[in-house]
Amino acid sequence: MEKIHKGNGFAVIEKNGEYQITFPKGITGEPAFFPITKELMGKAFKSPDDAYEVMIYAETGFWPDRNTEEEENERVREFVRKFPELLITVPDNQDLFTEEELKELLPLGEKNISEEE
Template identity: 55%
Template sequence: MKKTYQGNGFAIIEKEAQYQITWPQGPYDKPVFYSISKENANKALESPQDAYEVMIYVETGQWPNKDELT
C-alpha cells in the first residue's frame, strides 16, 4: 500500500517500507524523486528546516553546514 505524507513544498512517499522524497524543481517545476531512509523521512516531517536539510543531503550527499543555515 502506498502512503503519501505532505510537507511544505515536498512530499514523502512510502511504499512497501521504501521511502522517497519529492519536490518540484527547475524552471518548469518538474518533480524530482530521491530514495531516503525511514529516519530521514521522519526527520523531513519534523520541521521545514529539517526537510530542507534532508533535501540538501539527498542532492549533494553531504549534510549542510549548520553555521551556513543560520
C-alpha cells in the same frame, strides 16, 4: 500499497517499506524523486529547516553547511577574545560572556583602547 505523506513544499512516498522524498526542481518545477530512509523521513517532518536539510542531502549526498546560532556565537566569542576592546566599543558583545570572563577580558580591552590613543 503506496502512502503519501505531505509536507510543506515536499512529499514522502512510502511503498513496501521504502521511502522517496519528492519536491519541485529547476525552473520548470518538475518533481524530483530521491530515496531516503525512514529516519530521514521523520527528520523532514520536524521543521522546515530539517526538511530543507533532508532535501539537500537526498539530492547531493552532503548535509548543507548550516551555522547554528550557538556556533555563530562561539565564532564571535573567539574573535572578541582576540580583540577584547570590542567588549567596550560594542557593549552588546558582553552578553556573550559570563561575568567571570568579562572580569578577565574587560581590563584587556581597556588596555588596548588606551594604547591606541
